[in-house]
Amino acid sequence: MFGQTLFFILAAIAIGAALGVIFNKNLVHSALCLLLNFGVLAVLFVMLNAQFLGIVQVLVYAGAIVVLFLFVVMLLGAELGERVTTWLTLRNIIFVGLSLVLLTFVGTAVFENFIYGAKGNFTPEAVQQVGQVQLVGTVLFTDYVLSFQMVGVLLSVGVIGVIWLAQHLEKGKMGREKSQ
């Protein structure tokens, strides 16, 4: 009973925060709602027997991504970028209807084609005995070691790309300064 009550409270906070991201006019408030959404999802991850990913969620999403968003919002001075007078336009009503249609489709797809498979050995008892990080690490570094390396390549490409963009930006600024 306690688990269900906790789940419903967390789900309500997550949905409210998700709506807050969309319907806040101030981008800083949107980013903080996003932080709340990510934090609540981290708790749900812990409830789903994924303690390691809950911590990673807090570190990567709440720690890095939201800070990056806030940094860019402050850098661009775009806190109030969009002058919204009313949300109740025909366009928005059509889009809300479209997302409700999407929700119906996703819900039907999930519940009609529910996956019934052979159960593995990743039970809470095994996790309690061996340790969650050790179990995930064993799978990650044996069965999925190639994709792990591919993620390393992807991160390197991302770092090089962002450095290139920043360098390009610096060059453009210097060129402008020279022409002035």
Next chain:
Amino acid sequence: MIDQVPVSYYLLLGAILFAIGAGGVLIRQNVIVILMCVEMMMNAVNLTFLAFSRYLESATGQIFVFMIMAVAAVEVAIGLALLVELNRHKPAVNVDEINSLKG
């Protein structure tokens, strides 16, 4: 305590969060908010992966979530770097105003 929540509740919550994110991408015109909504959609998918991972008692779903988190971090870093670069040339965060590539 954990087992009392059926897996379908988590799936429904994931579907609702995904639909809210998709609606946000359509409704808002601010690039930063659109990126935030994309992140929210990715997180909803993560929740669905973990719900199935818990239900099928398999660690594969957790590996997928790990990879998705890495991809999301790279995506947001490059997206925001592009946005800052774009802002040097033309100060605009509204997607309707960013149309320099239109023929």
